[in-house]
Amino acid sequence: MKREAAPAAPPGRAGAAEKTTRKSPAPAAKAATARAKPAPPPETNLHQGSRRSSIFASRVSPAEFLGRSRSSGGGSVASTAEQLAPLRRRPGEDPTKKKERAAAAAAAELQRKLDEGESLVRELRSEVSALKAQLENLLLVNAELELQKKQLAEDLSAAHLKISYPAGADEQKRSEQSPAGEPEPKSSPPPPPPPPPPPPSSLPRLSPIRQGPTPKSENMRKSASLVEFYHSLARHSRDGGGGGGGSGRSADARVSIVGELQNRSAHLLAIRSDVEKKGGFVRVLIERVRSAAYKDMDEVVAFVDWLDGELSTLADERAVLKHFDWPEKKADALREAAVEYQDLKRMEMEIDSFEDDPALPCEAALKKMALLLDKLERQILRSAQLRDAAMRSYRELKIPTDWMLDSGVVKKLKLLASTKLASAYVKRVKLESTQHPEREQSQEALLLRGLGFAFRVHQVAGGLDPATMAAFEELRRQFRAEPPEAIGPLSPKPTQVT
Incomplete structure (x- = not known):
């Protein structure tokens, strides 16, 4: 006769038995002692095998257990979920996807920085091109100013030559009036010794002046004009240098045209005087204008006529009023x-x-x-x-x-x-x-x-x-x-x- 299977244990006990069978926390010493013990009799092994088979036979799937619990009504769904929670496997995050997302974020950040760098480079290039164009314009203006400066220098040299010309002409007339073999009168002072020749780079090149018939008189006139021109240039350079204090004439020479207009213009002086002396008068007019409030246009016309009459006393209405909060x-x-x-x-x-x-x-x-x-x-x-x-x-x-x-x-x-x-x-x-x-x-x-x-x-x-x-x-x-x-x-x- 076959042996009848043991009755199925309740779920709680079966789980406890399974846990007991699964756990074997025996240390090394106990393991050695167990090896030394003799083998159990066959009846004991048979009993353990039947018990283990009964345990495995009593195991049920989570779905069957959930159905039994619902049909019996002995437990709630929450308790069932808590019992089945250890049986579920929680899927972990894939490290490969995490690395891919990090790489994509880093690539996007690098692309953004690259775009910002390119836009900055374009802006800098546009600014450089604008500065180049401005520099070219300034160079053209500088070239024009250099030409004007050169022309003024030539005009100045021509003016000095014209100033020094009458002295040479008088000497030529006296030399022509006197006989060829007659010596010059002793009363005339001897000509001054010629100064040392200046460096060629500091003086403009002079064209020869031909006034007389003989080469000797022509050379004398050249020398006189050259000496006078050299003295005048040397005097100007000495006055314009950064040495000691110059005379009043040199100070007047250093004044520019703009400074002359600003400092000596009667119109600008009158404007400055009105700003300094009529400040209170202008402030009264400012208050009258700000507080003006009329209901009839005839009163507005009368006020405007009065205001224009008061402002007509200023040298320049717009130039004076811009110095105040008008x-x-x-x-x-x-x-x-x-x-x-x-x-x-x-x-x-x-x-x-x-x-x-x-x-x-x-x-x-x-x-x-x-x-x-x-x-x-x-x-x-x-x-x-x-x-x-x-x-x-x-x-x-x-x-x-x-x-x-x-x-x-x-x-x-x-x-x-x-x-x-x-x-x-x-x-x-x-x-x-x-x-x-x-x-x-x-x-x-x-x-x-x-x-x-x-x-x-x-x-x-x-x-x-x-x-x-x-x-x-x-x-x-x-x-x-x-x-x-x-x-x-x-x-x-x-x-x-x-």
Whole structure:
């Protein structure tokens, strides 16, 4: 009969038994003693084999154990996971991938540094090329200055020769007046001994001066001019050297042209005097400009006139004011607003005072009115552009802006354009048609011109006044010779000027 297998041990005990069988921490001494012991009887080995087989038979897989635990309900999933945790293998990080990532990061860093180095090299090359171009320009300027210096040196030598020439000419005249064999008078002092010849590099080359017929007198004149020129150059070089103190004449020679202008210019001296003496006066003007705040443009115009009168006492307004903290932005804005306002007022007075002269020919009178309308259109357009550009800054600087609106001076100009220019133009066309009724073609042309002018005024002013519209209707009826009912009104309801 076969021996029945032993009953399966519970999982906990089986695990303990397995751990017991796996662990064999026997030291070396115990191992030696075990070797010396006799072999156990066969029955004992058989019992151990059956026990080991029962242990291995009782081992189950993690999945079966998890299913049993869930079916029995004896343990939770967390405890099961804790029991199975030692059975799992945690995969470690691959060292090859780590090395590859480190190498890639190092390569990216090197590439970044290489790009930065290349950009720096390009910038340095561009700077070097710019410096080379600047150096070439400076060399060209230096060459031009050297040529100018050389030309000035030649002019200076020629001037010295001209200065020394009259003495040689007098000697030549005396030698020519005296007989050939007659000795020279003893009263004349003997000529000074010639100085030692100067080094050739320090003096410019002199061309021979031929003034007399005989070679002896020519050589004497050359020697005299050469001696005088040498003395003058030696005196200049001695005065210009870094030795002891020179005379007043040498000090004047060392003064440059720029220094002469700066130190002796009456204009610059006056500016310097104003900066030193009128500093308090300028500071008072600065405070007045900064605190200026008006509500009426007439007050602004009066203030600007007063300010210009005060600044006119300075030698140079801009040159003096740049030495102080002058509020240039506000002062310029006040001047700009005052000038534009005065231009509008002058335009208003010009149109208001306009009267058509019947003595003028019709063509000249119509052309004069058209030019005045052109001027009015430009003035209104410029005022609109200034309003769009400077309205905000004027308000920040406390400058009045009501006059720039369409309800200000511009409205008066538009009304005058409608009542004065358009009315005068239509009346002149009507007068011309009544004086020359036989010219039908010219009357048609006049009608077209009057219509065009009225349309321009209508566009500029935004409408025509009733008197102008009535005059134009009468003119049209006269040209067509038709009753008003057949033609109909040109404009049933005149547009009011806004």
